[in-house]
Amino acid sequence: MKKASRKTKKKEGTKQRSQRATSNVFSMFDQSQIQEFKEAFTMIDANRDGFIDKEDLKDTYASLGTDPEEVIVQAFKLLDSDDKGVLNKNVLAELLTTQADRFSKQELQQMFDIAPIDAAGNLDYKSLCYIVTHGQEEE
Template sequence: MASRKTKKKEGGALRAQRASSNVFSNFEQTQIQEFKEAFTLMDQNRDGFIDKEDLKDTYASLGTDAEETILNAFKMLDPDGKGKINKEYIKRLLMSQADKMTADEVDQMFQFASIDAAGNLDYKALSYVITHGEEKEE
């Protein structure tokens, strides 16, 4: 009987974890499917990761500006158009959905990001760094 109690406890923990990490509950199923399709299209070499070369290949094939495309992706998470997204919110998204990133991988990305005192990521500046490799001089 001890194993049944253990299973119940484990099952309860799993359910609680799933409920707290379901950040995509804000999106409709069709939107989630569109996200998955977009990421699959961008993974040009099919290695499960979207790296700089995948982005270059994708944008070249589409004839679009890489920075504008990345900005538009971030804008989907910024309905008020403030140009910033809460750091913890984006971290939860990146660590809980699709090809999950580790906390270390997200923290590495944040090293190149401008984050204000309130904990908001300046995604316009990050988009520039991703596409140009260095911060824009002002």
């Protein structure tokens, strides 16, 4: 039998550690933290179907006395220094695809498909927030 080299053993050991580290995200947390996550999830999952969906979030916001549409509008207003109610589509696309929780091209296109955008390329974020929270009107 051929003996494995040190380099091979080191490589295999690193591979096993990386697989072990990514195989269970909960291994990064202690039991009390995991229990807190489960409790928070249960509180938000109002209809108890095992998924947090749009209705669960609406119920959660309502129970906190928060209007989800207003929360989203306020987030967009941070980018609207002139308080015009619109943001340039290209500037917004650059920001959403390069910062923090980046949008994929598909997610960005989904937003642009429902967003009211004028001929100058300005996105009406107040109307978009209404559509996101209330749905689109059927034509």
